[in-house]
Amino acid sequence: TSKGGLWWVVCLPHVARPAAPTLARAGTRGPPARELTVSKHGFDMATAVLLPAGASMALARRLCSVRHTCSRRSQSSRPESFILKSTPRLGPAASNPGRDGREHQGSHPHESVNSYLGPGWEDARVECLRAQVDYEKVQLKDLTYHELETWLESHGEKKSHARELWLSMYKEQVWAQDVQELTALSKTLRRLLTERATLDGGLELHSTRTAPDGTCKLLLKPAGAEGSTMVECVIIPTPRRTTLCVSSQLGCALNCQFCNTGRMGLKANLTVSQIVQQVIEAKRVWAARHAEQESYVPISNVVFMGMGEPLHNFSNVKRAIGILTHAPGLQFAPRKVTVSTSGLVPQIRQLCRETNVSLAVSLNATTDEVRNWIMPINRKYNLHMLLKTLAEEFPSDKRGGGRVFLEYIMLRHVNDGPEDAQRLVDLFSEYKLKMKVNLIHFNSHDGTIFKASPIERVETFRSVLQEAGVRCTVRESRGDETMAACGQLGAGVQSAPVLRPPARIAQALGLVLPAPTRRTDGQWQRSGSGSAPRL
Numbered sequence: 197t198s199k200g201g202l203w204w205v206v207c208l209p210h211v212a213r214p215a216a217p218t219l220a221r222a223g224t225r226g227p228p229a230r231e232l233t234v235s236k237h238g239f240d241m242a243t244a245v246l247l248p249a250g251a252s253m254a255l256a257r258r259l260c261s262v263r264h265t266c267s268r269r270s271q272s273s274r275p276e277s278f279i280l281k282s283t284p285r286l287g288p289a290a291s292n293p294g295r296d297g298r299e300h301q302g303s304h305p306h307e308s309v310n311s312y313l314g315p316g317w318e319d320a321r322v323e324c325l326r327a328q329v330d331y332e333k334v335q336l337k338d339l340t341y342h343e344l345e346t347w348l349e350s351h352g353e354k355k356s357h358a359r360e361l362w363l364s365m366y367k368e369q370v371w372a373q374d375v376q377e378l379t380a381l382s383k384t385l386r387r388l389l390t391e392r393a394t395l396d397g398g399l400e401l402h403s404t405r406t407a408p409d410g411t412c413k414l415l416l417k418p419a420g421a422e423g424s425t426m427v428e429c430v431i432i433p434t435p436r437r438t439t440l441c442v443s444s445q446l447g448c449a450l451n452c453q454f455c456n457t458g459r460m461g462l463k464a465n466l467t468v469s470q471i472v473q474q475v476i477e478a479k480r481v482w483a484a485r486h487a488e489q490e491s492y493v494p495i496s497n498v499v500f501m502g503m504g505e506p507l508h509n510f511s512n513v514k515r516a517i518g519i520l521t522h523a524p525g526l527q528f529a530p531r532k533v534t535v536s537t538s539g540l541v542p543q544i545r546q547l548c549r550e551t552n553v554s555l556a557v558s559l560n561a562t563t564d565e566v567r568n569w570i571m572p573i574n575r576k577y578n579l580h581m582l583l584k585t586l587a588e589e590f591p592s593d594k595r596g597g598g599r600v601f602l603e604y605i606m607l608r609h610v611n612d613g614p615e616d617a618q619r620l621v622d623l624f625s626e627y628k629l630k631m632k633v634n635l636i637h638f639n640s641h642d643g644t645i646f647k648a649s650p651i652e653r654v655e656t657f658r659s660v661l662q663e664a665g666v667r668c669t670v671r672e673s674r675g676d677e678t679m680a681a682c683g684q685l686g687a688g689v690q691s692a693p694v695l696r697p698p699a700r701i702a703q704a705l706g707l708v709l710p711a712p713t714r715r716t717d718g719q720w721q722r723s724g725s726g727s728a729p730r731l
Contacts, residue, residue, distance in 0.1 A: 333394045337365065337469035340518055341525075351388055357381070359524070365395060366525035368494075369483065371476050373397075397473025402426060404481060411675030412485075414478060418446070418470065425463060428685045429474040429502055431482055431495065432674050438482065439497040442474045444513050445504025447686065450538055452558075453570045453695055454605060456641040456679075457503045457686040465509040471516040475526060498528055501536040501556070503685050507543035517551055536603065541577040541585050548589045555600045556634075557586065561611050562619035569697050570610070583627045592630040605636045605683070606649035606657065609704045613653075617660035624666055632667040639673055639681035643690055645705070 339347060341362055345355035360381065364372040372378055373396060375389045389395075399416040406412045410433045415426040430441040448455070449462035479495055486492035498520060500506040506513045513535065520528045530552040537544060538558045547555065559582075561567035567574040574582075590600045604620075606612045623629070635658060638648040649657075654670060661668040675681045702709050 334392055335398060335467070335469045336361070336389075336393050336395055337397045337472050337519070338467060338515075340515060341522055351392065353385055353388065357385060361385075361389075362522075362525055366476070366519075366522075368479075371480055397476065398467055398470045399427060399473040399477065401477050401481070405678040405680065407675045407678045407680060409674055411678070411680050412481070413675060413678050413680035414474070414481060416474065416477060418464075424687070426687070427466065427470065427474065427503065428680075429478060430675060430680045430685070431478050433493060436493070437497055438493045438495045439499060440475060440478045440495045441499050441502045442471060442478075443502035443504055443685070444471060444500055444506040444509045448504045449508060450505050450571070450573050451692040451695070452538060452572075454560075454607060454638060454644065454646050455683045456644075456690075457683070459643065459690040459692050460686045461691040462504075462508075465512060466504070468512045468515045468519070471512060472519050472526075475520060496528075497532045497534070499534040499536065499556070501534070501682065505538055505540070506535050507537045507540040507547065510543050510546065514547070514551060517553055521553075531599070534601075538571055538573050539577050539582045540573065541581050544582075544585055545589060553599075556603050557582070557600065558603045558605070559620075560603070560605050560607075562616050562623060565698050566611055566701070569695055569701075570607070572695065579623070583623060583629065586631070587627040587629060590629075590631065592628045600631045602631055602633045603636060604633055605638055606654050607638055608647045608649045608653070610646065610701055612649040612657055614656060614660060617657045621661060621664040621666060624664070632669065633661060635668065635670045636682055637671070637673045639676050639684050641679065641684050645694075645707075 334347065336344065336347075341358060344362060345358040348357055348361075349355045361378070364370055364378050364380070375386055375393070375395065378386055378389065381389075396419065398419045400419060402415045402417045404412055404414050412431040412433075414429050414431070416429070417426055425446060427443050427446060429443055432439045432441060443466060445462060445465050447460040447463040448458045450458055451461075452458040475495075475498060482492075482495055500513060517530075517533060517535075520526050520533060521530050531554055534554040534556050535547060535551075536556040536558065537547075544555065544557075547553070558571070559567075560571060561574075562579075564574060564578050567579060586600060604611075620633070635654060637654070638646055640646075640648065658668050658670060671682075673681050676684070679685070696709060697705070697707065699709065
């Protein structure tokens with residue numbers, strides 16, 4: 197108890213963190229619910245949720261009803277008491293009394309509780325509910341292979357059944373979506389899966405749109421979602437390979453000015469199962485379209501270049517990559533999985549050291565002035581920090597350059613001049629970079645102020661790079677007719693702010709900037725027009 201009364205602590209596996217709406221409901225009476233991070237011993241990684249005094253035991257049990265289950269070692273339904281000290285931050289050295297009343301240093305499974313509890317806390321005796329009670333169905337496609345084995349064991353099944361179940365979900369031309377399709381499994385196991393698990397992936401195929409060039413966009417509706425917001429992914433066929441562009445978020449928080457998704461704002465992070473389900477739905481659609489053909493080019497490459505910033509959803513993206521590259525299963529080669537980023541430096545280092553996938557970095561400017569405008573993330577991780585990180589993670593004297601690419605969207609009168617190309621050459625020389633540059637045509641969308649660079653300026657830009665020894669290609673635009681091209685994904689209200697461009701660029705574009713005021717939202721208008729026509 198504390199000044200607020202009784203607080204229940206519900207410990208869950210790290211992958212079973214409750215959704216924000218659940219926490220909000222838990223805090224409707226009394227103080228809001230609080231999350232802690234619990235680690236060591238009994239829980240490798242766990243989340244503890246402090247429920248306020250007004251929360252009933254039934255609510256605590258409902259909060260336990262998450263989409264994941266605890267491991268076998270956390271199944272005990274016996275409550276366990278321990279002391280939380282009233283320190284601003286409880287670290288690994290926090291002391292906890294044992295059942296005999298004596299304090300033990302580093303012996304309690306919940307000893308490392310790293311969270312700020314807020315002012316006014318006294319020493320509080322709380323009940324730690326470690327129980328597996330009234331669980332909702334587990335989303336099996338959220339689980340890694342090892343976690344699936346653990347889950348089966350925790351329900352009294354042999355972990356050897358994990359392989360058969362894994363192949364049923366991910367094997368080519370199988371891709372089971374419902375427990376009823378798993379006829380090869382025993383009746384006991386099918387009954388368990390029917391009661392405790394689901395294979396739907398959290399996404400439902402809504403519709404498909406095919407462009408004249410064969411590019412196919414899939415619109416998938418999140419399970420239980422309201423409104424018309426869809427998760428979008430794109431199948432891009434070529435004579436040699438077929439690539440799938442997947443989304444990692446619903447919307448995006450980074451507000452890149454040229455990107456339709458970035459202008460939406462962030463709606464939600466996609467779960468592991470929702471990322472994986474995009475691949476499975478795309479494989480199913482693509483196989484069905486070529487069912488009558490003796491041979492076709494299957495999906496062999498996956499790029500995280502759809503909606504969202506993948507490294508803003510790093511944990512789920514990394515787990516999804518592990519599922520995509522697992523053999524047996526979907527069996528994508530790590531080098532054929534590419535993660536695109538706008539330049540989140542710490543996560544770039546983490547991705548390079550914890551995975552073996554390829555990396556695509558959206559550069560799009562050669563000065564901080566321009567990049568601060570079109571990519572606001574540059575204000576936190578500027579060009580020097582970004583390029584220095586790439587030089588350190590992919591040194592030119594080692595065979596790592598093939599794993600990283602620089603993406604450069606060509607925007608007319610913004611970043612496409614010969615002087616921009618020369619500055620890019622100088623940056624390659626200064627940081628000793630050895631990587632390929634992909635020049636990308638800008639794809640227009642409603643509400644944009646940008647326009648694609650003429651092909652002549654693109655060719656001039658490429659010539660400057662190639663003459664300096666920088667490998668460079670121009671990426672062909674695909675799917676523009678169905679809003680499936682790069683930078684076009686997403687629909688809905690553009691809620692992110694329009695940022696004020698540098699004065700010299702505004703002048704080149706013929707824009708009239710508003711006079712600076714004490715409170716400005718950075719909006720601007722086209723000269724001689726009340727609306728904002730395309731440039």
